[in-house]
Amino acid sequence: MEILISILNSNGFAGFATILTGSVAILTYFSQKKSNKIQAARVLLTEIRTAEEQIAIIDDKISSGNLSDLPTSVIKSGNWKKYAHLFISDFDQDELKLINSFYDHGELIENFARRNANYFWITTEERARTTVQTIAKFVTGSFENADPNKYVKDRLTEYGNGMDLYNTPYSPKVTVDRIKILLQKIEKITTSSAGIKLKKLSNLDK
Numbered sequence: 592m593e594i595l596i597s598i599l600n601s602n603g604f605a606g607f608a609t610i611l612t613g614s615v616a617i618l619t620y621f622s623q624k625k626s627n628k629i630q631a632a633r634v635l636l637t638e639i640r641t642a643e644e645q646i647a648i649i650d651d652k653i654s655s656g657n658l659s660d661l662p663t664s665v666i667k668s669g670n671w672k673k674y675a676h677l678f679i680s681d682f683d684q685d686e687l688k689l690i691n692s693f694y695d696h697g698e699l700i701e702n703f704a705r706r707n708a709n710y711f712w713i714t715t716e717e718r719a720r721t722t723v724q725t726i727a728k729f730v731t732g733s734f735e736n737a738d739p740n741k742y743v744k745d746r747l748t749e750y751g752n753g754m755d756l757y758n759t760p761y762s763p764k765v766t767v768d769r770i771k772i773l774l775q776k777i778e779k780i781t782t783s784s785a786g787i788k789l790k791k792l793s794n795l796d797k
Contacts, residue, residue, distance in 0.1 A: 627677070628677050628678075628792065629792065629793060629794055631670075631674040631677050631678075632678075632789055632792040632793035633793040634670050634674070635670055635671060635674060635789060635793075636781075636786075636789050636790065636793050638666070638667050638668065638670055638671075639693070639780045639781060639786070639789075640781060641667060642665050642666050642667070642693075642697050643779055643780065643781060645662040645664065645665045646665060646697065646700060646774070646777060648661075648662050649661050649662055649665075649700060649704060649770065649774070650774050653767060653770060653771060653774070658707060658767060661704040661707055661708065661770075662704060663701065663704050663705045663708050664701065665697045665698070665700055665701035665704070666694060666697045666698050666701055669694065669698065671690060671691070671694045672694075675687075675690075678789075678792070681788055681792060682785055682788060686783070686784060686785035686788070687785075689778060689780065689783060689785050690780060690785055692776075692777070692778070693777060693778065693780050696773050696776055696777040697777065699769075699773055700770055700773045700774065700777070703766050703769050703770045703773070704770065706766050707766050707767065707770075
């Protein structure tokens, strides 16, 4: 017992205990850092996949001329800016440039898609206001007509046919053109070398 107490009180044991405690702290730090990196890689991979899906939808809609319902949420949170420092040593300069470009272009596509949506709803509300005013004029004009109901009904039919014929959502050409240019510039990440590395870093094979 005295020998044990002597060992515990020795300078050598105190130094060993300090080293042991420090080693455990270091191992814990690196283990936590690795866990955080895996989690960050999974967050980025999910965000990029979602962005690619939304960009594909926008591309399909613009190609078909359907501009009324473009997705307005492409880059969910912009987590690359938050986690990029964790992956500096994992990607080469070209891969880092590719991911940076993807996020930059994705955010711009989202911005222009929102502008397009705003134009669409502004136009829709203006047409609704104009329609109400036009109907009011029809009703007022019917007062001097022999058959007011028929007069209003005929005017509404003509007006409705005209609206159906020319009722195309308004969107400034420059907005759509900018989206088209950005769609040509943006490159897919998940099938690139950067995407493959990101999958490995996230411990996901697919």
